Amino acid sequence: MPSDGPMLEVSEMAFSYSDEGTLKNIDFEIMPGEFVALMGPNGSGKTTMMRCINKIHKPSSGKIEIDSEDIMELSMGEIARICTTVPADTAVDFSLSVRDYVALGRSPFIKTIWWEDEKDEELVNDAMWRMGIAHYANRRLHELSSGERARVLLAKGLVQTPKVILVDEPSAHLDIKFKVQIMEILRNLSRQGLTVLIASHDINLLTRFCDRILLLSKGHILKYGSPEEVVTEESIQEVFDIRVKVVVEEGTVYVLPTGSTRFGVDGPLN
Amino acid sequence: MTDDETRLREEVMGKNVGIRAIRRRSTLIIIAGIIVILVMYVYSLTMGSYPVSFQESFHQMIEIITTGGNPEEMSGKVIFHLRMPRSLLVIMVGAGLAVAGAVMQALIHNPLVDPYVTGVSSGASFAVILISLTGVVATSLASVWIVPVAAVIGAVLAFILTMTVAESAGGKAMSYVLGGTIIGMGLSAGTTLILSTNAEDMHRITDWMFGSFANTSWEEAILCTVCISIILIIIMIYARKLNMMLLGEDQARYLGLDARRFKRNMLILVAVLTAFCVAFCGVIGFVGLIVPHLCRMVIGGDNRVLLPTSIVVGSVVLLVADVFCKSFTVGELPIGAIISVIGVPFFIYLMVKEGKRYAL
Numbered sequence: 001m002p003s004d005g006p007m008l009e010v011s012e013m014a015f016s017y018s019d020e021g022t023l024k025n026i027d028f029e030i031m032p033g034e035f036v037a038l039m040g041p042n043g044s045g046k047t048t049m050m051r052c053i054n055k056i057h058k059p060s061s062g063k064i065e066i067d068s069e070d071i072m073e074l075s076m077g078e079i080a081r082i083c084t085t086v087p088a089d090t091a092v093d094f095s096l097s098v099r100d101y102v103a104l105g106r107s108p109f110i111k112t113i114w115w116e117d118e119k120d121e122e123l124v125n126d127a128m129w130r131m132g133i134a135h136y137a138n139r140r141l142h143e144l145s146s147g148e149r150a151r152v153l154l155a156k157g158l159v160q161t162p163k164v165i166l167v168d169e170p171s172a173h174l175d176i177k178f179k180v181q182i183m184e185i186l187r188n189l190s191r192q193g194l195t196v197l198i199a200s201h202d203i204n205l206l207t208r209f210c211d212r213i214l215l216l217s218k219g220h221i222l223k224y225g226s227p228e229e230v231v232t233e234e235s236i237q238e239v240f241d242i243r244v245k246v247v248v249e250e251g252t253v254y255v256l257p258t259g260s261t262r263f264g265v266d267g268p269l270n
Numbered sequence: 271m272t273d274d275e276t277r278l279r280e281e282v283m284g285k286n287v288g289i290r291a292i293r294r295r296s297t298l299i300i301i302a303g304i305i306v307i308l309v310m311y312v313y314s315l316t317m318g319s320y321p322v323s324f325q326e327s328f329h330q331m332i333e334i335i336t337t338g339g340n341p342e343e344m345s346g347k348v349i350f351h352l353r354m355p356r357s358l359l360v361i362m363v364g365a366g367l368a369v370a371g372a373v374m375q376a377l378i379h380n381p382l383v384d385p386y387v388t389g390v391s392s393g394a395s396f397a398v399i400l401i402s403l404t405g406v407v408a409t410s411l412a413s414v415w416i417v418p419v420a421a422v423i424g425a426v427l428a429f430i431l432t433m434t435v436a437e438s439a440g441g442k443a444m445s446y447v448l449g450g451t452i453i454g455m456g457l458s459a460g461t462t463l464i465l466s467t468n469a470e471d472m473h474r475i476t477d478w479m480f481g482s483f484a485n486t487s488w489e490e491a492i493l494c495t496v497c498i499s500i501i502l503i504i505i506m507i508y509a510r511k512l513n514m515m516l517l518g519e520d521q522a523r524y525l526g527l528d529a530r531r532f533k534r535n536m537l538i539l540v541a542v543l544t545a546f547c548v549a550f551c552g553v554i555g556f557v558g559l560i561v562p563h564l565c566r567m568v569i570g571g572d573n574r575v576l577l578p579t580s581i582v583v584g585s586v587v588l589l590v591a592d593v594f595c596k597s598f599t600v601g602e603l604p605i606g607a608i609i610s611v612i613g614v615p616f617f618i619y620l621m622v623k624e625g626k627r628y629a630l
Binding site: 054056075076077078079080081084085087090091094095096097099100101103104105107108110113114115116120121124125140160 | 288289290293376379507509510511513514516517518520521523524525526527528566567570571572574
């Protein structure tokens with residue numbers, strides 16, 4: 001049942017590992033079918049934020065709602081049925097075939113002790129087909145390239161028939177073509193109604209494909225809005241501590257690093 | 271749709287792949303396994319110092335079952351009192367160790383892990399040595415039971431120690447490996463010290479430590495069978511959740527499984543299972559480490575197929591080794607050593623043949 005409200009709503013959320021505040025004053029919402037990026041330097045809290053949304057971490061205060069349901073009221077299994085997390089990569093041992101791996105995405109839905117049913121099977125086949133990995137179905141996971149494996153991970157996410165899909169660094173070790181491919185797949189999925197939240201360091205891909213960007217700095221939200229609003233020379237410089245040039249060409253924002261770090265020409269190693 | 275696409279669709283989604291195929295494979299393995307184990311069981315009854323033919327032993331087994339355990343002929347008595355309980359125990363221990371190994375490797379995510387990694391075998395040995403120091407083993411009438419009871423208690427205590435250390439170090443899989451290794455080393459050192467200072471009285475105990483199925487009684491075999499079967503059934507029920515653990519704890523949690531609790535419960539189950547496996551026949555290596563790898567190489571990593579296969583292969587491998595031990599006329603050989611002698615060349619062959627396809 002499509003609701004008019006936001007698909008994901010985070011209000012006044014804070015989380016800390018110890019005394020140190022890791023995330024504070026987190027307030028944002030994502031509408032159904034939106035493709036939103038989490039942008040920020042290492043340690044700014046991107047992964048922690050995702051782990052709060054899928055309830056691996058419990059926020060110390062505030063509220064997270066997925067499709068108007070408070071996640072603290074939901075069990076891990078119930079969350080797994082509405083929200084899927086796609087990891088950057090997966091362990092490739094234990095001789096699992098691509099089909100075995102994708103089928104594991106149905107786990108939260110299986111009622112019997114052991115076996116998936118015909119409907120699960122159909123979803124698995126369909127997801128493999130859509131991700132273009134059907135012809136690898138019976139290969140073992142470690143025989144695939146990184147780009148193919150990234151699509152296997154996405155297929156496993158899809159068979160979870162989620163409303164929200166969280167993607168953590170999907171393209172970290174992919175070449176430029178596969179990076180674009182993953183972003184295109186995610187954008188298509190969001191156009192079909194799926195709400196996508198992606199964490200990545202590929203600023204230029206995020207600005208090109210995402211609807212909105214959430215810029216995180218030291219555990220709080222610095223800016224949240226369209227790529228043009230968020231990605232400016234000042235904001236990037238403030239958050240990432242490096243001078244950049246921002247170019248807008250045919251409506252797309254591009255960021256070029258022009259400054260240098262303390263290891264530059266006058267740095268300590270020279 | 272083009273011809274190519276139709277062919278691909280058939281290849282990928284046809285009748286011979288997917289869940290139906292896996293179910294069929296699993297059922298086939300269970301049925302074939304039961305038949306193979308039964309045949310091997312009857313065959314193992316023919317071996318020993320008193321010669322019995324295969325037909326004879328089959329016939330005697332039927333008679334034992336129909337008369338409720340009162341065979342008249344000599345061969346029937348030998349089979350009923352000496353060989354049937356022994357081979358039953360061998361089957362259960364083989365199955366138990368193989369499954370314990372498969373589960374352990376899945377939980378710990380490490381190929382070099384066997385069921386003994388959490389210190390259970392060292393704990394069992396240490397407890398048996400300790401109890402034999404008191405002298406009750408040689409004198410008491412109840413001595414048949416003292417060794418296994420001490421072994422189970424020692425194994426479980428050692429695991430509790432390991433679990434305490436591992437959980438307070440964060441409860442990661444690697445904490446269990448490290449904790450178990452250290453606890454095991456400490457206990458083994460204790461065993462060595464006691465052994466070296468009391469070398470004379472320890473013959474019975476060293477027999478136990480090398481692993482032996484000689485002199486198995488019906489009571490021992492039945493007790494073991496019941497306990498091991500119950501634990502095996504519980505583990506099999508969780509085969510699908512065990513598959514989720516193959517992805518690592520994080521991804522298992524993304525799928526809604528409380529991975530940490532599940533892992534801890536499974537480890538406890540495996541520790542108790544292993545304790546019963548070593549209680550009556552001592553510490554037998556190889557089966558728990560190699561059989562799961564062997565099965566995984568051939569049939570893949572899905573635990574719904576892997577666990578039944580491990581049960582079949584584990585019990586058959588141990589039965590073959592035990593038959594081999596029995597067939598030597600000059601005293602019995604230690605089964606642990608025999609099984610490695612048979613298993614190592616076969617495993618090397620498989621490793622060379624399947625190694626490239628197999629990643630673990």
